[in-house]
Amino acid sequence: MSDPTDPDRDDAALAAEFALHLLEPGERAAFEERLAVEPHLQALVRQWDADLAGLAAEVPPVAPPRRLKKAIDKRLHGPGIGPDGTPLWMRWRVGIGAALLALLVGLAVLFGDVLAPVPDGPVYRAELAAEDRALVVLASLDAATGVLAVDHVQGAPPPGRVLELWLIAEGAAAPVSLGVFADEGATRLTVPASLRPQFEGGTLAVSDEPPGGSPTGTPTGSVLATGAVTRL
Amino acid sequence: MATRADIEDMLARTALGDRAAFSRLYNATSAKLFGICLRVLNNRAEAEDALQDIYVRIWQKAGRYSAGTYSPMTWLITLARNLAIDKLRARRAPGQDIDEMHDLRDAAPGPEAAAVAKSEMGRIADCLDELEPERAQAIKGAYLDGETYRDLAARHDVPVNTMRTWLRRSLIKLKDCLSR
Numbered sequence: 001m002s003d004p005t006d007p008d009r010d011d012a013a014l015a016a017e018f019a020l021h022l023l024e025p026g027e028r029a030a031f032e033e034r035l036a037v038e039p040h041l042q043a044l045v046r047q048w049d050a051d052l053a054g055l056a057a058e059v060p061p062v063a064p065p066r067r068l069k070k071a072i073d074k075r076l077h078g079p080g081i082g083p084d085g086t087p088l089w090m091r092w093r094v095g096i097g098a099a100l101l102a103l104l105v106g107l108a109v110l111f112g113d114v115l116a117p118v119p120d121g122p123v124y125r126a127e128l129a130a131e132d133r134a135l136v137v138l139a140s141l142d143a144a145t146g147v148l149a150v151d152h153v154q155g156a157p158p159p160g161r162v163l164e165l166w167l168i169a170e171g172a173a174a175p176v177s178l179g180v181f182a183d184e185g186a187t188r189l190t191v192p193a194s195l196r197p198q199f200e201g202g203t204l205a206v207s208d209e210p211p212g213g214s215p216t217g218t219p220t221g222s223v224l225a226t227g228a229v230t231r232l
Numbered sequence: 233m234a235t236r237a238d239i240e241d242m243l244a245r246t247a248l249g250d251r252a253a254f255s256r257l258y259n260a261t262s263a264k265l266f267g268i269c270l271r272v273l274n275n276r277a278e279a280e281d282a283l284q285d286i287y288v289r290i291w292q293k294a295g296r297y298s299a300g301t302y303s304p305m306t307w308l309i310t311l312a313r314n315l316a317i318d319k320l321r322a323r324r325a326p327g328q329d330i331d332e333m334h335d336l337r338d339a340a341p342g343p344e345a346a347a348v349a350k351s352e353m354g355r356i357a358d359c360l361d362e363l364e365p366e367r368a369q370a371i372k373g374a375y376l377d378g379e380t381y382r383d384l385a386a387r388h389d390v391p392v393n394t395m396r397t398w399l400r401r402s403l404i405k406l407k408d409c410l411s412r
């Protein structure tokens with residue numbers, strides 16, 4: 001539109017329109033599809049986000065009301081749970097709640113999945129294991145919601161490092177980060193809609209990275225475990 | 233004031249489920265992000281809702297922040313601004329009179345505040361100065377007020393396509409300046 005002979009400048013303008021949320025829904029969806037597979041577009045959007053964020057400097061900070069933080073903690077961790085953990089007596093209530101929930105889920109299974117949400121997309125699963133099984137991680141993605149459940153079954157990152165999960169799409173040149181996950185137990189990550197289809201036929205990998213994850217956007221540490229993605 | 237490294241550390245710990253780190257992150261950054269919500273949404277109750285959603289998302293997505301691709305404040309500001317814009321778009325009924333939305337936002341900062349803001353804005357402040365003032369204003373309007381091409385066209389009294397053509401030209405000029 002601006003200069004049809006120069007696709008690079010066109011992409012730069014398109015990336016800015018995307019970052020500013022100026023694209024119409026159809027154009028936005030088309031751009032997101034390209035964004036998922038074109039690293040130069042990802043770099044353009046990142047650069048625009050960084051440059052445009054400078055505009056927020058003229059916005060004065062305003063302290064939010066105190067009750068907001070309480071409301072956020074309640075949404076994240078349930079009622080009555082402080083920001084730093086669960087008082088012991090509370091675990092009773094959580095335990096009873098969990099038992100009731102298990103009962104409800106059981107009833108739902110018995111009586112035709114009425115209460116259970118029905119995913120309308122495929123579910124992908126992968127077991128990532130080191131050769132000697134020193135590190136074992138299970139991952140499963142509900143493509144309908146984008147929720148990626150990561151269960152760290154065995155092993156730990158080297159001291160001072162964190163574990164980062166990567167998707168290597170079929171035929172892709174470079175892995176894409178799916179996020180950093182916890183040293184033990186379960187972590188829930190969210191996979192953007194544009195990335196979900198790439199789980200089909202893909203491979204997942206875990207690398208050790210500095211705290212906060214890879215500084216470069218590609219793995220910098222050693223790859224500790226990998227596993228092929230299967231569709232359930 | 234928390235430094236970039238402090239905020240990166242809080243984000244990294246939040247990604248691992250550390251609630252105390254999340255609370256520190258909230259204390260260090262919520263006033264800035266709430267200011268952005270108020271600016272974009274121009275409505276206190278909606279800004280409060282947006283801020284809750286933002287920190288819920290920060291808790292869930294902190295693992296997706298990877299140092300080196302974004303500065304931590306850029307990541308937080310972008311997340312907050314985008315979520316507030318989504319709320320603004322969801323609220324706006326088609327054909328709503330945009331003049332109603334501008335009672336608070338048009339208040340310009342005083343000269344001193346403007347000078348401080350400019351020093352924090354980085355290169356984009358100088359590069360916007362190279363554009364015609366009304367075009368620079370349109371880019372700011374899109375970023376900070378969530379204005380659409382339709383809003384901008386109405387304000388400048390030009391057809392939407394004309395608005396888009398000249399805004400895209402301005403964005404390319406801005407990019408040229410920012411990459412120098």
